[in-house]
Amino acid sequence: MAHVDQQLEIDAPGARELLDRDPNAILVDVRGADEWAGGYIPGATLVPLRELTERIADVVPDKTRPVVLYCAVGARSLRAAHALVELGYERPVSVAGGIVDWLNRGYPSTMERTLEPAQRERYSRHFLIPEVGELGQLKLLDSSILMIGAGGLGSPAALYLAAAGVGRLGIVDDDVVDESNLQRQVLHSTARLGEPKAQSAKRTLEELNPDVDVVTIQERITSENVDAILAEGWDVIVDGADNFPTRYLLNDAAVWHDIPIVHGSIFRFEGQATVFKPHEGPCYRCLFPQPPPPELAPSCAEGGVLGVLPGVIGSLQANEALKLALGIGDSLVGRLMLFDALSASFTEVAIRRDPDCPVCGDNPTITEYIDYVEFCAA
Numbered sequence: 001m002a003h004v005d006q007q008l009e010i011d012a013p014g015a016r017e018l019l020d021r022d023p024n025a026i027l028v029d030v031r032g033a034d035e036w037a038g039g040y041i042p043g044a045t046l047v048p049l050r051e052l053t054e055r056i057a058d059v060v061p062d063k064t065r066p067v068v069l070y071c072a073v074g075a076r077s078l079r080a081a082h083a084l085v086e087l088g089y090e091r092p093v094s095v096a097g098g099i100v101d102w103l104n105r106g107y108p109s110t111m112e113r114t115l116e117p118a119q120r121e122r123y124s125r126h127f128l129i130p131e132v133g134e135l136g137q138l139k140l141l142d143s144s145i146l147m148i149g150a151g152g153l154g155s156p157a158a159l160y161l162a163a164a165g166v167g168r169l170g171i172v173d174d175d176v177v178d179e180s181n182l183q184r185q186v187l188h189s190t191a192r193l194g195e196p197k198a199q200s201a202k203r204t205l206e207e208l209n210p211d212v213d214v215v216t217i218q219e220r221i222t223s224e225n226v227d228a229i230l231a232e233g234w235d236v237i238v239d240g241a242d243n244f245p246t247r248y249l250l251n252d253a254a255v256w257h258d259i260p261i262v263h264g265s266i267f268r269f270e271g272q273a274t275v276f277k278p279h280e281g282p283c284y285r286c287l288f289p290q291p292p293p294p295e296l297a298p299s300c301a302e303g304g305v306l307g308v309l310p311g312v313i314g315s316l317q318a319n320e321a322l323k324l325a326l327g328i329g330d331s332l333v334g335r336l337m338l339f340d341a342l343s344a345s346f347t348e349v350a351i352r353r354d355p356d357c358p359v360c361g362d363n364p365t366i367t368e369y370i371d372y373v374e375f376c377a378a
């Protein structure tokens with residue numbers, strides 16, 4: 001099998017040389033139509049892998065012609081090459097590394113946007129990962145992520161998302177920088193005491209990466225403004241909220257707007273993270289249908305926390321947000337990840353969508369926003 005694969009694979013320089021040298025060679029893109037729409041190699045014909053056996057005879061009736069197949073990273077096109085051998089084609093080859101490697105070498109494509117030389121340097125470590133590459137980087141630069149809170153969790157999450165080149169970051173925070181924040185909220189500094197956190201975050205993030213458009217929303221999320229805030233085209237929400245009213249309001253809004261939430265929370269030495277993706281997994285209310293009554297709610301405003309803990313959980317949230325924006329990996333949908341800083345251990349709990357959930361269930365009973373009273377005030 002290995003030697004067959006070797007014969008069926010060609011690297012990008014070899015493919016380019018073959019296409020230049022042999023006018024009979026035909027270039028076939030086996031990706032999906034949506035991937036094709038984002039850019040392709042000039043001269044290619046689109047035949048998605050699913051339609052290959054049906055359509056290849058129309059595109060390449062002569063089975064002796066060299067057929068150069070490519071996809072994103074070379075897996076699907078290798079399967080296509082095997083399929084063409086089965087169909088009696090004499091010279092199919094798959095481009096190893098796919099269009100991702102092709103673009104990384106600076107070979108021609110129809111992609112209208114290409115990265116500036118400075119961006120090529122900045123994101124060069126992303127280009128070395130086939131799952132990201134230039135196409136993934138362009139995806140990140142086109143993505144919009146909404147951060148709820150520029151505090152303990154929002155700080156590391158926003159720093160890593162900005163550094164990674166997420167094109168548009170929304171920061172919702174109505175608070176100002178306080179001395180007691182600086183033990184963990186690494187977006188801010190002593191010089192910024194008293195400054196609105198959203199503004200302080202914008203300055204830090206734009207200094208880190210001028211590619212990022214930081215949109216500040218200096219408001220507290222309420223039933224009045226939540227629809228307007230979420231309607232601004234966000235792909236992912238990173239929830240760093242520290243209170244129940246916001247968490248419930250945001251959950252309900254995200255289900256209705258169909259936007260995944262990367263959830264995180266921290267207390268003392270313990271943190272947790274998960275992804276609430278509407279209709280693919282549970283939402284927050286599937287786990288906790290209603291907030292606790294005020295007399296049982298923890299006094300969250302004064303909850304102590306080890307300074308580094310939000311760094312761990314906020315970084316996990318950034319990891320999930322990047323994967324969702326790129327469409328790669330296995331997300332934390334349906335999995336609650338728990339971290340104990342004292343024992344330095346991660347554990348995982350399976351969580352399921354509740355068909356009786358009052359918001360995302362089959363017969364929802366909550367269909368309007370609810371402003372819960374602020375528990376933490378006392």
Ligand SMILES: [Zn+2]
Pocket residue numbers: 282283284285286287353354357358359360361
């Ligand atoms: Zn639910």
